[in-house]
Amino acid sequence: xxxxxIRGIIEKGLLQIAPEAEFDDLQPTExxxxxxxxxxxxxLNFLIGLNEELGVDIPESDYEKLxxxxxxxxxxxxKLQ
Amino acid sequence: xxxxxxxKDPSRWRVAPNLPDYHQARAExxxxxxxxxxxxxxxxxxxxxxxxxxxxxxxxxRGDRVALRWLSKEGQVEDFSYTDLRDRSNRFANLLRNLGIxxxxxxxxxxxxxxxxxxxxxxxxxxxxxxxxxxSAFGPEPIAQRLERGDARVLVTSERLYRKKVQALRxxxxxxxxxxxxxxxxxxxxxxxxxxxxxxxxxxxFSIPQTDPEDMALLHFTSGTTGKPKGAVHVHNAVMTHxxxxxxxxxLHPEDxxxxxxxxxxxxxxxxxxxxxxxxxxxxxxxxxxFESERWCRNLEEQRVNVWYTAPTAIRMLMRSxxxxxxxxxxxxxxxxxxxxxxxxxxxxxxxVEALGxxxxxxWWQTETGGIMIANYPAMEIRPGSMGRxxxxxxxxxxxxxxESEVEVEDHPGCEGELALRQGWPSMFRAYxxxxxxYRKCFAGDxxxxxxxxxxxxxxxxxxxxxxxxxxxxxxxxxGPFEVESALMxxxxxxxxxxxxxxxxxxxxxxxxxxxxxxxxxxxEELRLELLxxxxxxxGSAVAPKEIEFVANLPKTRSGKIMRRLLKARxxxxxxxxxxxxxxx
Numbered sequence: 001x002x003x004x005x006i007r008g009i010i011e012k013g014l015l016q017i018a019p020e021a022e023f024d025d026l027q028p029t030e031x032x033x034x035x036x037x038x039x040x041x042x043x044l045n046f047l048i049g050l051n052e053e054l055g056v057d058i059p060e061s062d063y064e065k066l067x068x069x070x071x072x073x074x075x076x077x078x079k080l081q
Numbered sequence: 082x083x084x085x086x087x088x089k090d091p092s093r094w095r096v097a098p099n100l101p102d103y104h105q106a107r108a109e110x111x112x113x114x115x116x117x118x119x120x121x122x123x124x125x126x127x128x129x130x131x132x133x134x135x136x137x138x139x140x141x142x143r144g145d146r147v148a149l150r151w152l153s154k155e156g157q158v159e160d161f162s163y164t165d166l167r168d169r170s171n172r173f174a175n176l177l178r179n180l181g182i183x184x185x186x187x188x189x190x191x192x193x194x195x196x197x198x199x200x201x202x203x204x205x206x207x208x209x210x211x212x213x214x215x216x217s218a219f220g221p222e223p224i225a226q227r228l229e230r231g232d233a234r235v236l237v238t239s240e241r242l243y244r245k246k247v248q249a250l251r252x253x254x255x256x257x258x259x260x261x262x263x264x265x266x267x268x269x270x271x272x273x274x275x276x277x278x279x280x281x282x283x284x285x286x287f288s289i290p291q292t293d294p295e296d297m298a299l300l301h302f303t304s305g306t307t308g309k310p311k312g313a314v315h316v317h318n319a320v321m322t323h324x325x326x327x328x329x330x331x332x333l334h335p336e337d338x339x340x341x342x343x344x345x346x347x348x349x350x351x352x353x354x355x356x357x358x359x360x361x362x363x364x365x366x367x368x369x370x371x372f373e374s375e376r377w378c379r380n381l382e383e384q385r386v387n388v389w390y391t392a393p394t395a396i397r398m399l400m401r402s403x404x405x406x407x408x409x410x411x412x413x414x415x416x417x418x419x420x421x422x423x424x425x426x427x428x429x430x431x432x433x434v435e436a437l438g439x440x441x442x443x444x445w446w447q448t449e450t451g452g453i454m455i456a457n458y459p460a461m462e463i464r465p466g467s468m469g470r471x472x473x474x475x476x477x478x479x480x481x482x483x484x485e486s487e488v489e490v491e492d493h494p495g496c497e498g499e500l501a502l503r504q505g506w507p508s509m510f511r512a513y514x515x516x517x518x519x520y521r522k523c524f525a526g527d528x529x530x531x532x533x534x535x536x537x538x539x540x541x542x543x544x545x546x547x548x549x550x551x552x553x554x555x556x557x558x559x560x561g562p563f564e565v566e567s568a569l570m571x572x573x574x575x576x577x578x579x580x581x582x583x584x585x586x587x588x589x590x591x592x593x594x595x596x597x598x599x600x601x602x603x604x605x606e607e608l609r610l611e612l613l614x615x616x617x618x619x620x621g622s623a624v625a626p627k628e629i630e631f632v633a634n635l636p637k638t639r640s641g642k643i644m645r646r647l648l649k650a651r652x653x654x655x656x657x658x659x660x661x662x663x664x665x666x
Contacts, residue, residue: 018622020614031154033371037218037622040372040398041556041588060402072087 006076007069013049017042028070056080084283084427084465086417087440091460096416098460100329104597105468110473112507115325117563119360127292130320131170131206134359136289138163143335147241147364150384151196152194152337154178154370163362166203169196171287172280172534173204173335176480177235184290187231188347190217191238191246194369197276198264198345201237202355206317207289215241215299216346216558220621222568225250225308226301228257231312231514235259236274236423246621292505295320300514301348303448304561306550315451319352320360322452324510326472327357330416330444330456341390347558348448349421352508353390357452363404374402378410385414390555391421396429396441397587405437416551417459419444422557423589424545427465443468445545447531448559449523451508456542467542468535476503478527479537482508488525492513494539502529549647555590560624561647568619569594569626572612574602579635579643580626585654595648596631597634 011023018036025037033043047066051058056064056079066072091098100106115505117488119223120137121128138144152158161169180186188205205212213345215224220370224246228236235258240262247418251257261276269568299315327333327486331353332592333630339358343349358365366384370376372395381389399406406412418441425443433441444456445468456478457469471477479498480488491498502509504527513520523529551656562580569578577597582590596612598604617625636647650657 015610018614018617020174037220037617038487039218039556039622041394041591042622043466044626046586060404063374080287 001077001080003073003077005054006080009053010050010069010072010076013046013053014038017046025058026069028073031065031067032042032072045076050076054080084431087430087434087463087465089460089462094416094644096332096334098458099332099334100458101460102474103458103461104358106329107473111322112474115321115474116598118328119324119646121291121319122289126289128317128320129206129289129292130317130323130356131203131210132292133205133320133324134290134356135166135170136161138351138362139167139360143362146362148359150364150366151194151379151578152284152366152368152370152384155384159196162236164235166200166359167551167568168201169200169280171285172208173200174207174287174289175283176279177205177208177210178344178384179279180235182208182210182234183261185211186234187211187213187300188235189213189215189231189233190239191217191219191229191236191242191346192263193197193217193239194345194350194365194367195263198237199355199367201261202351209290209292211297211300212351214303214345215302215342216623218621218623219246219346220251220617220624221246222619223564223621223624226254227312227378229256229308229443230532231300231302233257235261237261239264248368265452266561282319292317293562295511297511299351301351301448301525303348304552304559304564305519306552306561307563308519310520310561310564311516313448313451313510314512314514315346315508318449319508319603322472322506323352323357324360325474327361328458329358329473330421330453330458331390332459333358333363333388335362337361337363337387337416338366338385339363339388339390340384340386341388341536342369342372342377342392342395343422343557348451349390349392349557352452361654364578371399374404378406378412378644379413381406382410382414387414388417388419389415390421392421393420393429394422394556395575396425396432400429400432400436401587405436407436407616412438415439421446421453421454423554424466424468430463430465441463445469445533445543447533449510449531450502450506451510451528454502454506465497465537465590467538467544469543470541471502471543474574475535477504477543478503478528479503480525480530482530483524484525485522486525488528488530495536497534497536498564499549500533500535500543501525502528502531503527505527551581553590553592555578555582556623557586558623560571560592560633564624565592565594565616565626568616569596569612571619572615574598575612576600576610577635577643577644581645581649583628583649591628592624592626593628593630593652595630595632595635597632612613622633 149161442457479491583593
């Protein structure tokens with residue numbers, strides 16, 4: 001799976017929680033939670049959803065590294081290799 | 082109540098607790114004695130929260146002690162001594178004075194946890210203006226409502242939050258004269274000013290004017306079942322409760338490093354994230370970042386936190402993560418853990434013993450009470466699931482309403498009723514701003530009726546049962562169903578809405594909306610998401626529903642009022658009971 005496909009899955013997951021999100025306004029290095037107004041509870045559910053969708057195990061100890069779109073895409077790309 | 086009590090042996094502790102004997106402290110208690118432990122303004126000029134929190138430590142030779150240790154999101158650490166905090170808050174007080182903002186006028190904040198915010202709170206109090214914090218995850222509607230209702234003259238915020246949440250509604254807020262941006266070096270049109278520039282131009286010398294203990298100091302908004310949010314007014318005298326609870330409940334000692342994880346946008350973040358710890362001269366830790374299990378545990382270890390005050394949602398998220406903090410991190414400095422926001426389930430209290438090496442002390446209070454009222458104290462046996470016993474100086478009771486102005490006190494242990502407090506403690510709210518009628522309705526005779534249902538056991542421990550009204554408690558904060566319903570009603574496809582709190586393991590309750598559509602609208606997944614986004618844009622993540630369910634119609638009384646309790650009973654699969662008693666037709 002390439003970066004664009006992964007990004008598509010991430011966006012789909014985020015839209016379930018924040019359907020009003022406009023990804024054109026979100027820079028790849030911006031804090032996703034802050035920019036899209038996603039609280040801890042919703043972010044946790046989003047990551048659990050990604051886990052299920054991609055079959056990738058995302059341990060909670062890694063959550064603090066997953067701040068931006070770039071972080072998430074790179075992290076999942078590596079895990080999916 | 083089938084959990085074993087957690088007994089303690091304070092004689093073995095390295096720090097002797099401030100409250101070794103609960104019953105003795107209650108018997109000997111006097112507010113005058115508490116007042117004597119505070120300094121009061123020099124030359125008998127009264128009592129000011131900011132002086133007790135900051136300046137008096139400098140005046141008494143403790144100015145070099147670290148008052149605020151700030152951790153940025155990126156991991157930088159910045160220390161501010163009590164002298165720094167005095168000078169910076171003086172600058173903010175002078176800034177307000179130079180802008181012509183005076184006594185009683187309201188200064189609002191909408192900000193993440195940054196040092197400028199703390200200096201603004203204290204500077205506002207020094208100038209005898211009134212501080213009102215807003216939570217940054219509110220959307221434009223709750224923000225505008227509160228700014229308007231609270232007569233905001235000044236708003237301290239960031240460029241991003243201003244642009245996203247306030248700018249578009251500014252025209253409807255003519256009283257809001259100044260916007261002070263924490264992250265802009267240049268002024269912008271419409272009195273949108275650079276805070277750093279203004280601070281630089283302001284003096285570090287400021288003499289706090291005469292402060293009557295009954296002068297208004299803080300304004301905290303809280304949600305009601307119906308109507309607009311209520312602005313609970315607190316006065317400078319509240320510092321007595323902040324100090325006392327810092328002493329007896331949090332058990333603060335001058336050498337302590339204390340961490341309250343609450344955001345300043347809520348009352349806990351002000352009373353215990355700023356005022357109470359500073360009145361004790363401790364080092365107050367502030368983390369700009371939100372909850373993240375590893376980061377928080379690392380904070381406890383690296384910052385050598387002694388006393389930690391957090392919330393059930395965070396504790397349950399830690400539990401869920403499977404992390405065993407004590408095995409991975411050195412928590413040997415940690416002496417006490419406290420929790421507030423909603424009742425802490427007994428499993429979580431006991432989890433603390435295993436995972437942190439310490440039981441978690443739950444306590445109970447509200448925006449209206451200004452400070453902790455009922456608590457589990459360090460040296461007192463914990464009964465897991467109980468909120469503990471009333472603070473010395475506070476009388477709590479279980480009551481039943483007989484009429485609007487009368488209650489009957491329930492003397493029998495184990496009987497459910499409304500939790501009430503005998504009125505008159507220093508941090509009791511003095512008004513709901515511009516809403517005298519709603520304020521009066523909170524009292525019956527000598528009692529303040531809290532709106533919580535509870536019971537008391539034979540030994541005087543109080544146990545939370547539920548809310549007496551429809552207010553939703555989610556992630557430790559209140560959401561009024563009416564606010565959410567009103568926002569959704571503005572969508573053209575929506576005919577009716579009923580909003581309830583659906584029990585949720587981690588966050589207590591989640592906001593759930595039942596929506597009946599207009600006859601020309603069709604329920605679909607697309608429409609559900611559209612409504613969710615619509616509500617989030619207006620209300621923000623802190624208030625918006627997390628679940629939306631379409632229904633053909635909503636249960637209503639004969640007068641057309643939506644029966645939220647019936648919706649909740651259906652959601653929980655409970656018997657619907659005699660519906661005629663749920664709400665009056």
